[in-house]
Amino acid sequence: MQALVSHVPSKRELQKEVRRNTIIDAGFEEFAMQGFTATKLDDVAIRAGIGKGTIYLYFDSKESLFKEVVRKNLFPMRDAAQIHAAEFKGSATDLLTIHFQRMYLGLHQDRMPQLLAMIMGEVSHFPDMADFFFREIVSTNQQLIQSIIRKGIASGEFRDNFPVEFTQILMAPAMISAIWRLQFESHSPLDIEAYAQTHIDFVLRGLKA
Amino acid sequence: MQALVSHVPSKRELQKEVRRNTIIDAGFEEFAMQGFTATKLDDVAIRAGIGKGTIYLYFDSKESLFKEVVRKNLFPMRDAAQIHAAEFKGSATDLLTIHFQRMYLGLHQDRMPQLLAMIMGEVSHFPDMADFFFREIVSTNQQLIQSIIRKGIASGEFRDNFPVEFTQILMAPAMISAIWRLQFESHSPLDIEAYAQTHIDFVLRGLKA
Amino acid sequence: MQALVSHVPSKRELQKEVRRNTIIDAGFEEFAMQGFTATKLDDVAIRAGIGKGTIYLYFDSKESLFKEVVRKNLFPMRDAAQIHAAEFKGSATDLLTIHFQRMYLGLHQDRMPQLLAMIMGEVSHFPDMADFFFREIVSTNQQLIQSIIRKGIASGEFRDNFPVEFTQILMAPAMISAIWRLQFESHSPLDIEAYAQTHIDFVLRGLKA
Amino acid sequence: MQALVSHVPSKRELQKEVRRNTIIDAGFEEFAMQGFTATKLDDVAIRAGIGKGTIYLYFDSKESLFKEVVRKNLFPMRDAAQIHAAEFKGSATDLLTIHFQRMYLGLHQDRMPQLLAMIMGEVSHFPDMADFFFREIVSTNQQLIQSIIRKGIASGEFRDNFPVEFTQILMAPAMISAIWRLQFESHSPLDIEAYAQTHIDFVLRGLKA
DNA sequence: CATGAATGAGCCTTCATTCAT
DNA sequence: TATGAATGAAGGCTCATTCAT
Numbered sequence: 001m002q003a004l005v006s007h008v009p010s011k012r013e014l015q016k017e018v019r020r021n022t023i024i025d026a027g028f029e030e031f032a033m034q035g036f037t038a039t040k041l042d043d044v045a046i047r048a049g050i051g052k053g054t055i056y057l058y059f060d061s062k063e064s065l066f067k068e069v070v071r072k073n074l075f076p077m078r079d080a081a082q083i084h085a086a087e088f089k090g091s092a093t094d095l096l097t098i099h100f101q102r103m104y105l106g107l108h109q110d111r112m113p114q115l116l117a118m119i120m121g122e123v124s125h126f127p128d129m130a131d132f133f134f135r136e137i138v139s140t141n142q143q144l145i146q147s148i149i150r151k152g153i154a155s156g157e158f159r160d161n162f163p164v165e166f167t168q169i170l171m172a173p174a175m176i177s178a179i180w181r182l183q184f185e186s187h188s189p190l191d192i193e194a195y196a197q198t199h200i201d202f203v204l205r206g207l208k209a
Numbered sequence: 210m211q212a213l214v215s216h217v218p219s220k221r222e223l224q225k226e227v228r229r230n231t232i233i234d235a236g237f238e239e240f241a242m243q244g245f246t247a248t249k250l251d252d253v254a255i256r257a258g259i260g261k262g263t264i265y266l267y268f269d270s271k272e273s274l275f276k277e278v279v280r281k282n283l284f285p286m287r288d289a290a291q292i293h294a295a296e297f298k299g300s301a302t303d304l305l306t307i308h309f310q311r312m313y314l315g316l317h318q319d320r321m322p323q324l325l326a327m328i329m330g331e332v333s334h335f336p337d338m339a340d341f342f343f344r345e346i347v348s349t350n351q352q353l354i355q356s357i358i359r360k361g362i363a364s365g366e367f368r369d370n371f372p373v374e375f376t377q378i379l380m381a382p383a384m385i386s387a388i389w390r391l392q393f394e395s396h397s398p399l400d401i402e403a404y405a406q407t408h409i410d411f412v413l414r415g416l417k418a
Numbered sequence: 419m420q421a422l423v424s425h426v427p428s429k430r431e432l433q434k435e436v437r438r439n440t441i442i443d444a445g446f447e448e449f450a451m452q453g454f455t456a457t458k459l460d461d462v463a464i465r466a467g468i469g470k471g472t473i474y475l476y477f478d479s480k481e482s483l484f485k486e487v488v489r490k491n492l493f494p495m496r497d498a499a500q501i502h503a504a505e506f507k508g509s510a511t512d513l514l515t516i517h518f519q520r521m522y523l524g525l526h527q528d529r530m531p532q533l534l535a536m537i538m539g540e541v542s543h544f545p546d547m548a549d550f551f552f553r554e555i556v557s558t559n560q561q562l563i564q565s566i567i568r569k570g571i572a573s574g575e576f577r578d579n580f581p582v583e584f585t586q587i588l589m590a591p592a593m594i595s596a597i598w599r600l601q602f603e604s605h606s607p608l609d610i611e612a613y614a615q616t617h618i619d620f621v622l623r624g625l626k627a
Numbered sequence: 628m629q630a631l632v633s634h635v636p637s638k639r640e641l642q643k644e645v646r647r648n649t650i651i652d653a654g655f656e657e658f659a660m661q662g663f664t665a666t667k668l669d670d671v672a673i674r675a676g677i678g679k680g681t682i683y684l685y686f687d688s689k690e691s692l693f694k695e696v697v698r699k700n701l702f703p704m705r706d707a708a709q710i711h712a713a714e715f716k717g718s719a720t721d722l723l724t725i726h727f728q729r730m731y732l733g734l735h736q737d738r739m740p741q742l743l744a745m746i747m748g749e750v751s752h753f754p755d756m757a758d759f760f761f762r763e764i765v766s767t768n769q770q771l772i773q774s775i776i777r778k779g780i781a782s783g784e785f786r787d788n789f790p791v792e793f794t795q796i797l798m799a800p801a802m803i804s805a806i807w808r809l810q811f812e813s814h815s816p817l818d819i820e821a822y823a824q825t826h827i828d829f830v831l832r833g834l835k836a
Numbered sequence: 837c838a839t840g841a842a843t844g845a846g847c848c849t850t851c852a853t854t855c856a857t
Numbered sequence: 858t859a860t861g862a863a864t865g866a867a868g869g870c871t872c873a874t875t876c877a878t
Contacts, residue, residue, distance in 0.1 A: 012837095016837095034334070035246075035330070035331065035334060037244070037246035037247060038246065038334065040871085040872065040873090041872080041873065041874085042872075042873095045840095050838080050839085051838060051839040051840055052839080052840060052841095052873095052874095053838070053839055053840065053841095053874090053875080053876085054837085054838055054839070054840095056873095056874070056875080057837070057838075061873080061874085062873065062874090114333075117329055117330050117333065118330055119330075120326055120329050120330055120388055120392075121244065121326055121327055121329055121330010121331055122244060122330055123392055124323070124326065124391055124392055125243070125244060125247065130392055130393070130396075131396070133392075134392075134393050134396040134397070135396075138393065139396070139397070162407075162411075163403070163407050166403075166404055166407050166408070168382060168385050168386065168389060168399075168404075169382040169404070169407060169408050169411055171385075172381035172382040172384065172385035172386075173377060173378040173381040173382075175381065175385060176377050176380075176381035176384060176385070177377065177381075179329055180377060182333055183329070183332055183333055183339055183342075183343070184339070184343050184347065187339075187340070187343045187344075187348070188343070188348070190377075194372070194375075195375055195377075195378070198371075198372050198375050198378060199375075199378050202371075202378055202415045203415075205414065205415045205418040206411045206412075206414045206415045206418070208418070209414040209415070209417070209418035220857095221857080221861090221862085224862090225862085228862090249846090249847065249848090250847080250848065250849090251847080251848095259863075259864085260863060260864040260865060261848095261849090261864080261865065262849085262850080262851080262863070262864055262865065262866095263862080263863055263864070265848095265849070265850080266861095266862065266863075270848080270849085271847095271848070271849095429878095430840090430841085430878080433841090434841085437841090452752070453664075453748065453749060453752060455662075455664035455665065456664065456752065458867085458868065458869090459868080459869065459870085460868075460869095468842075468843085469842060469843040469844060470843080470844065470869095470870090471842070471843055471844065471845095471870085471871080471872080472841080472842055472843070473870095474869095474870070474871080475840095475841065475842075479869080479870080480868095480869070480870090532751070535747055535748055535751065536748055538744055538747050538748055538806055538810070539662070539744050539745055539746075539747050539748010539749055540662065540748055541810055542741070542744065542809055542810055543661070543662060543665065548810055548811070548814075549814070551810075552810075552811050552814045552815070553814075556811065557814070557815070580825075580829075581821070581825050584821075584822055584825050584826075586800060586803050586804065586807060586817075586822075587800040587822070587825060587826050587829055589803075590799035590800040590802065590803035590804075591795060591796040591799040591800075593799065593803060594795050594798075594799035594802060594803070595795065595799075597747055598795060600751055601747075601750055601751055601757055601760075601761075602757070602761050602765065605757075605758070605761040605762075605766070606761070606766070608795075612790070612793075613793055613795075613796070616789075616790050616793050616796060617793075617796050620789075620796055620833045621833075623832065623833045623836040624829045624830075624832045624833045624836070626836070627832040627833070627835070627836035639858095643858095667850085667851065667852090668851080668852065668853090669851075669852095672861095677859080677860085678859055678860040678861055679852095679853095679860080679861060679862095680853090680854080680855085680859070680860055680861060680862095681858085681859055681860070681861095683852095683853070683854080684858070684859075688852080688853080689851095689852065689853090
């Protein structure tokens with residue numbers, strides 16, 4: 001019955017999916033380390049343990065691989081955040097706090113800072129990636145924060161005159177912290193725990209005061 | 210009298226200085242539009258209206274031209290800010306307000322957003338440029354803001370428990386606003402005036418509350 | 419049985435070896451005709467009937483191709499001479515005569531004069547090639563001649579007071595004959611057969627007298 | 628009166644001649660050190676202490692400068708040898724000995740080995756330089772040696788069956804010694820005094836035996 | 837499906853030569 | 858006459874993409 005609507009993947013299709021993911025992961029490492037232009041598909045292939053030509057069986061071009069890399073690495077973070085927010089039962093203050101804490105965790109895990117820096121630097125050269133990135137990640141996150149703020153305003157936790165369209169002001173320090181650690185950690189190391197704490201505290205003061 | 214010791218530039222030397230600047234400006238445009246790697250020195254030469262080889266009479270390499278571009282476009286902003294702060298006589302609140310307003314002006318002028326995005330994205334692949342950038346721009350600006358905050362704490366304008374080492378939290382929204390306009394202006398235009406106003410207001414609330 | 423331990427080259431590997439040799443031969447022709455610096459890898463590729471980039475699948479750089487060219491064209495001559503000398507059973511006089519005759523054959527075959535001239539002219543700018551050339555070719559040949567002379571001294575064929583360290587004096591006319599034909603054949607053609615005969619005769623007189 | 632036939636150089640013309648020589652000497656150093664292709668006219672100009680464009684006031688091209696360098700550095704040796712031979716009153720044996728000794732002095736002085744190696748390696752790519760070199764240097768020297776040998780045959784000092792057309796056989800070791808010291812001095816140093824002595828001794832034995 | 841050899845467009849950099857000053 | 862800034866053709870090398878095996 002189910003076979004009629006959903007697709008039961010064959011062993012071969014599973015194989016393909018596994019390999020596809022191997023390539024994406026290898027691409028993630030290389031793109032994050034070298035940047036888009038400097039990354040050689042040769043290196044991606046070596047890291048993935050496959051032949052160079054094989055990449056083209058799974059992706060149309062270097063650029064489309066890049067997009068998949070971005071897609072795959074940003075979706076989980078976004079989805080987890082949305083699910084958590086939907087299920088959360090506590091106050092807006094607590095939800096915002098937790099949301100920001102999760103954002104810090106996500107932004108600083110693995111090679112996320114590199115990916116973020118690369119997106120910031122190169123996305124403008126891939127117009128449809130900018131579309132995608134805005135639609136799926138930026139806009140989504142913005143709406144999430146806006147809904148939290150509105151909830152807080154409704155409950156009286158936050159002042160009612162903060163312009164909710166400017167959520168960038170609230171999130172920006174988290175983004176910058178990732179960039180900072182990537183670029184300047186050796187010049188001036190950042191205590192992320194304390195920084196995040198200060199940031200969240202600052203946001204709450206600003207929203208309540 | 211002074212002519213004996215100080216250097217009076219000849220016409221030819223003036224010419225060279227002019228041309229050098231022409232190249233830097235052309236490089237700025239191209240680097241900002243294409244990013245470092247994608248920029249062709251051919252295009253820089255065409256834009257500057259000179260032969261390709263001429264670039265090498267003024268710069269050692271593509272990379273050194275890039276550094277000069279960064280230098281030339283960021284120093285004026287930094288210097289103006291420092292001078293202004295040193296001369297300012299009013300309250301810390303006013304100084305911080307004006308400093309941030311100036312920062313917005315600088316970050317959104319001309320092709321500064323592009324340059325900023327490019328630096329964020331590519332600087333990690335040029336270690337000595339990261340050094341230079343941190344030392345000359347980031348660190349300097351950080352110290353300036355710290356001094357303003359300390360002044361405000363001393364005068365009782367600001368609460369005394371804000372950790373001054375985390376000035377990134379205060380500036381970040383301004384940086385992000387530049388990136389935003391570059392990448393997402395078409396998706397969701399930003400009213401910079403209102404945004405800046407909101408940001409500054411938010412910072413002052415956070416520092417005073 | 420042996421197939422288990424020794425390597426049986428696949429068809430593809432044989433192909434690669436063939437192509438590698440094609441490139442070396444094309445390089446030999448071009449280097450010999452134009453000299454190292456004046457040789458364009460484009461021309462080598464055209465002569466080899468392949469794409470320019472293909473060269474780099476087989477050699478790291480123009481210089482390393484050059485070294486392979488030298489290697490491939492000088493080793494056979496050297497090895498043949500050594501084997502012959504080791505197996506020879508006659509007098510030192512005969513052995514020296516035959517060795518010199520072979521040397522003339524080798525030095526005047528194909529494009530060897532050009533290669534020789536190029537090595538003489540350019541090797542000083544490639545220190546490690548000078549090392550290689552001295553070790554593998556010059557020194558080897560020198561030792562071979564020395565052993566023949568010592569043998570002749572021992573047998574009483576040659577006078578015992580010729581300083582064996584100066585074998586250059588004995589070989590030099592053969593080298594110069596190759597250079598001569600390359601550079602001055604049109605001005606003053608050289609009857610190599612007679613020249614070689616005279617040279618060998620002269621050497622034997624000098625060693626016996 | 629003299630002014631009608633011979634030219635009395637003005638001060639300005641002397642100046643030009645001096646500068647011309649300065650350039651040739653600078654060119655000699657650079658060509659000898661770097662080889663023809665690798666030599667940059669920039670470096671020649673710097674070494675000569677003049678502007679780059681000035682070279683073109685005295686020479687048509689890099690190639691013509693090169694020819695002048697060869698010309699200027701080989702003529703004195705040749706002329707001195709000819710004059711000496713013409714004036715010499717002693718035996719053919721002594722004359723040949725002295726001629727060869729002078730040849731060794733000339734070949735090993737200053738940067739002559741480098742120049743020689745460069746000529747050997749590159750002359751084939753400059754057909755008219757080969758003409759010139761053959762006519763002015765090679766042929767001249769050959770004739771000189773031939774005349775000495777003929778004189779020795781006539782006087783009974785040398786055997787009468789040495790083929791005088793093959794003077795290369797006699798001179799070759801001297802040429803090779805210069806090349807050797809240039810290329811292999813560090814691998815196997817050559818005692819030139821002893822080498823020359825052995826060479827001359829060997830030649831005389833060969834001619835007398 | 838997988839491979840990796842082959843391709844060739846593309847780009848940074850060099851340098852002989854020219855020419856305005 | 859002397860200069861050195863300007864030029865642009867040329868060449869070594871890279872790498873995304875293709876395709877025969």
